[in-house]
Amino acid sequence: QLQLQESGPGLVKPSETLSLTCTVSGTSISRTNYYWGWIRQTPGKGLEWIGNVYYTGSTNHSPSLKSRLTISVDTSKNQFSLRVTSVTAEDTAVYYCTRQLAVPGSPVEYWGQGTLVTVAS
């Protein structure tokens, strides 16, 4: 049974860097044909796609976040990670890690339980 588990600080100060890790269990992150991604949710903006990474390290990013965003994969730990620099209150959200087939047009099949990150001093 595939499981995705987000981890990281729940509170980040403005202008600092948000860092989250997703630990994958029940399958190898190196399996071909899957994108491992991040989606966030806020009451104001709803669900927002952030980006994804293939096990090779190839990534896709949201244009609105691209300049502040790093998504990476660590196959040895079966984990992938998200970094968002220079955060503001607008980055306060529940962050989900996800899995999606690496086929154009595919849905998000699996979601982690989500982790709330609050940006505040």
Add this chain to the structure above:
Amino acid sequence: EIVLTQSPDFQSVTPKEKVTIACRASQSIGYALHWYQQKPNQSPKLLIRYASQSLSGVPSRFSGSGSGTDFTLTINGLEAEDAATYYCHQSSSLPHTFGQGTKLGIK
């Protein structure tokens, strides 16, 4: 960026009633439209993929239709456990986007 607009934003429904939720895309997305159900304090759950494909484990009262720019999620015979927020999602082009959500309340 493709914008998805759902209607209505909120609907209060009686059990056993038929419910339809619409999702309109700002440009054609073929069949790359998926529906999710989210209950309070839970992550979204995939209900329908590729506009109309049912999934194992999802009750048969849920169905989807449409292509191009106009899509519909239908619940035939609403049950109390269907109280949730429903989202459409397009993965036709990057960045992937979601509708704003439709909250279903039970009368």
